[in-house]
């Protein structure tokens with residue numbers, strides 16, 4: 001268990017921020033690293049050609065450590081939607097095949113698949129969760145010889161319901177289908193293993209559970225797709241781009257590994273040092289310990305919310321860091337706004353009130369939430 005790390009955050013005592021699924025706050029050292037990086041651009045004579053590469057490579061290596069891959073497998077992207085679009089430009093989908101997604105999946109992991117289905121004559125099949133709340137069984141049952149791929153999260157962004165990606169990955173491989181993942185609502189707060197799950201593409205925006213800045217994300221690309229087609233044709237992703245004097249010797253070949261998928265201007269001198277700081281903290285704490293710590297807090301909240309008549313998935317059916325509370329008669333009108341007026345911050349998605357803590361929370365925050373719910377529900 002990790003003790004509350006609130007001292008690392010700029011978070012007044014009277015704020016109960018339980019809304020990491022919306023956006024995490026940045027730690028003070030992360031803000032500091034970003035500020036130092038931003039200030040460098042005020043003095044460009046301090047920015048050297050090698051600086052376009054060093055932080056990018058450090059960040060790739062840290063992200064790779066988080067997921068059990070190598071730096072060569074990691075591309076730098078601005079958003080989940082960019083990574084999903086890169087995956088959609090490369091996966092093999094043919095007419096008559098199926099692309100599987102979940103009902104109420106986050107839009108960044110839907111629209112590219114709609115478009116790909118229209119272009120290829122494939123069917124986009126939206127799976128519905130059954131009464132037993134078991135997404136894994138629904139997905140496993142849906143995978144057939146007609147499945148081209150599945151585009152999934154690790155846990156649903158509305159209520160935290162968990163998917164067994166090891167089982168799903170194995171079944172997809174058994175029929176020759178691909179697995180594309182958007183881990184924006186889990187990576188950093190929950191362990192993830194590339195060797196165990198073997199995704200084809202996996203993308204994660206950094207501004208939630210990675211505790212990083214907005215507009216930076218990372219994408220894992222399996223070795224078999226590393227010779228694929230990037231969305232952009234930039235200069236830095238080409239071979240020998242380190243040699244600025246010879247950039248006009250236009251190169252046909254590319255930087256090795258997944259680097260060909262990097263976004264333009266990926267050497268972001270302000271945001272990349274911030275993302276690096278955040279990942280170093282996550283690795284120091286470890287996703288396992290973060291998950292265990294947040295799991296204890298959400299279980300406690302779920303148990304106490306149940307005494308007020310609010311329902312949640314059983315702990316075993318949801319991601320430890322992610323609690324969705326449901327009201328038997330539907331959510332009271334304006335509840336999230338009334339909680340916010342009392343400085344208790346949560347969010348509503350679908351019919352689920354998301355309570356998503358991180359290490360900045362403490363027991364006082366839990367008390368404030370429960371006390372406010374007792375009065376307002």
Ligand SMILES: Cc1ncc(COP(=O)(O)O)c(C=O)c1O
Nearest residue numbers: 079080081106108157184185205
């Ligand atoms: C599951 C999921 N994916 C991705 C995003 C963000 O998408 P993008 O990076 O395309 O803005 C969110 C934001 O709420 C999300 O919940």
